[in-house]
Structures are given as structure tokens and as C-alpha cells.
Amino acid sequence: xxxxxxxxxxxxxxxxxxxxxxxxxxxxxxxxxxxxxxxxxxxxxxxxxxxxxxxxxxxxxxxxxxxxxxxxxxxxxxxxxxxxxxxxxxxxxxxxxxxxxxxxxxxxxxxxxxxxxxxxxxxxxxxxxxxxxxxxxxxxxxxxxxxxxxxxxxxxxxxxxxxxxxxxxxxxxxxxxxxxxxxxxxxxxxxxxxxxxxxxxxxxxxxxxxxxxxxxxxxxxxxxxxxxxxxxxxxxxxxxxxxxxxxxxxxxxxxxxxxxxxxxxxxxxxxxxxxxxxx
Numbered sequence: 001x002x003x004x005x006x007x008x009x010x011x012x013x014x015x016x017x018x019x020x021x022x023x024x025x026x027x028x029x030x031x032x033x034x035x036x037x038x039x040x041x042x043x044x045x046x047x048x049x050x051x052x053x054x055x056x057x058x059x060x061x062x063x064x065x066x067x068x069x070x071x072x073x074x075x076x077x078x079x080x081x082x083x084x085x086x087x088x089x090x091x092x093x094x095x096x097x098x099x100x101x102x103x104x105x106x107x108x109x110x111x112x113x114x115x116x117x118x119x120x121x122x123x124x125x126x127x128x129x130x131x132x133x134x135x136x137x138x139x140x141x142x143x144x145x146x147x148x149x150x151x152x153x154x155x156x157x158x159x160x161x162x163x164x165x166x167x168x169x170x171x172x173x174x175x176x177x178x179x180x181x182x183x184x185x186x187x188x189x190x191x192x193x194x195x196x197x198x199x200x201x202x203x204x205x206x207x208x209x210x211x212x213x214x215x216x217x218x219x220x221x222x223x224x225x226x227x228x229x230x231x232x233x234x235x236x237x238x239x240x241x242x243x244x245x246x247x248x249x250x251x252x253x254x255x256x257x258x259x260x261x262x263x264x265x266x267x268x269x270x271x272x273x274x275x276x277x278x279x
Contacts, residue, residue, distance in 0.1 A: 032232035035211030049102030053079030055109025076188035
């Protein structure tokens with residue numbers, strides 16, 4: 001028992017580990033909330049698209065001397081709006097459009113990064129550097145996560161109806177277009193909040209795995225939200241502590257724990273039988 005307690009308390013004796021754990025938990029919580037809506041809406045690839053599309057915005061913001069969060073948000077939002085515009089004005093399906101747009105913007109970001117000399121290391125942007133997060137970056141993460149969480153909870157019922165049945169939402173008088181772009185804005189902000197903790201490449205796992213794990217285990221949406229948040233918080237704590245003792249990257253450790261929980265949920269549903277769609 002004492003050795004188990006030491007495994008938890010010893011890493012937390014370091015200030016950088018305290019900041020890392022808090023950032024991972026906050027990022028994981030807001031990603032889990034949004035992941036439930038993305039899973040129900042079928043927007044898994046949209047999260048992947050925006051997460052990759054923020055790279056050119058990050059590089060250009062650094063060149064202009066602007067906050068990276070501003071460039072990342074603007075670039076992600078541009079990707080989502082551009083995707084919607086192309087989809088509405090041609091016969092190509094949405095998933096195909098997203099694949100073209102995000103790969104193109106990610107390629108632009110890589111070219112810009114290769115051509116512009118910076119003191120930023122590419123791996124920190126791609127895979128995160130939660131152990132090196134500063135107090136200012138931590139506050140940025142906390143504020144953005146709080147804003148997204150409050151908006152998603154306040155508009156929970158409207159967003160839920162929009163994700164389930166946009167036609168019904170339009171019939172009862174909801175502004176579907178505002179909900180559509182509002183969800184995209186919240187997605188872009190969430191990716192910005194998680195950027196420092198887990199990076200561009202791994203954020204898609206944080207945005208999808210908690211939601212799909214909860215989807216397999218729960219029958220009601222409220223229960224699904226709680227389950228997703230709890231699995232994400234557990235993964236953030238275990239993954240961060242494991243990265244300290246294993247001397248491994250924190251982001252991948254968190255994602256591996258989430259993947260393990262998903263496999264466990266899959267085994268449970270395989271034994272008990274599949275759940276119905278959450279209501």
C-alpha cells in the first residue's frame with residue numbers, strides 16, 4: 001500500500017508534474033465532453049481535419065509575433081468553414097472534402113515550418129510537451145477549457161438534437177447553421193486547448209476515444225457524458241504518472257491508457273451484447 005502511494009505522491013512533489021497533471025486532466029475533460037457530440041454526429045474525421053489544419057496558423061502566428069493560440073484557432077476555423085463551403089458547392093462527399101482540405105493545410109504547415117527558422121521544435125507541436133507547460137500556457141488551457149465546457153453544457157439539449165436529427169432541430173425553430181458553426185468553433189477551441197498537452201497528431205484520439213468508449217457502455221446521453229469524462233480523467237492521471245516512471249512521452253501514454261479502456265469496453269459489450277443508441 002505504501003509503495004502504491006509513493007508511486008502517486010513522488011511524481012507530484014515536482015511542480016512541473018503538478019502543472020502537467022492539471023493540464024492533462026483539464027484538456028482530457030473538455031475533449032471528453034466534445035467527443036460525445038462528435039461520435040453521435042459522425043464527425044470523427046472533422047476533429048482529425050481541424051487538428052492537422054492548425055499547423056500553418058501556428059507557424060504564421062509565431063512569425064507575426066502573435067499568440068500561437070490565435071493562429072491555431074483561426075487556421076482551424078478556416079479549415080472547417082472552407083470544408084463546409086466546398087461541400088455545399090460541389091458533389092464531393094464531406095469526408096472526402098475533409099481529407100483533401102486537412103491534408104493540404106497540414107502540408108502547407110510543414111512547408112512553412114521547414115522554410116522558416118524558429119526556436120520551436122516540431123515534435124512539441126505535433127506530439128505536445130505537457131511536462132514543459134508554463135504557468136501562462138496552463139492558464140490559457142484552463143480558460144479555454146472552461147469556456148468550451150460552459151457553452152457545451154448550456155447548449156447541451158440543442159446540440160444533442162442537432163447531432164441526432166438536424167431536420168427536426170430546424171422544424172422546431174433552432175438555428176441549425178448557428179449550431180453547426182458553433183460546434184465547429186468549440187471543436188477548434190478544444191484542439192487549441194489540448195495542443196500544448198498532447199499535440200496535433202494525438203488530439204484526435206482524445207477527441208474520439210472517450211466518447212466511443214462511453215457510447216459502447218451507456219444507453220443514455222447524460223450517462224455517456226459522465227462516463228466519457230471519468231474515463232478521460234482516469235487516462236490523464238494514469239498516463240501522466242506512467243510517463244514519469246517509464247521516462248516516456250506523456251501524450252502517447254495517455255492515449256495508450258484510453259485505447260486500453262476502449263478495448264476493455266469492447267470486451268464487455270462483446271460478452272453482454274451491443275447497447276442501443278444513447279437517448
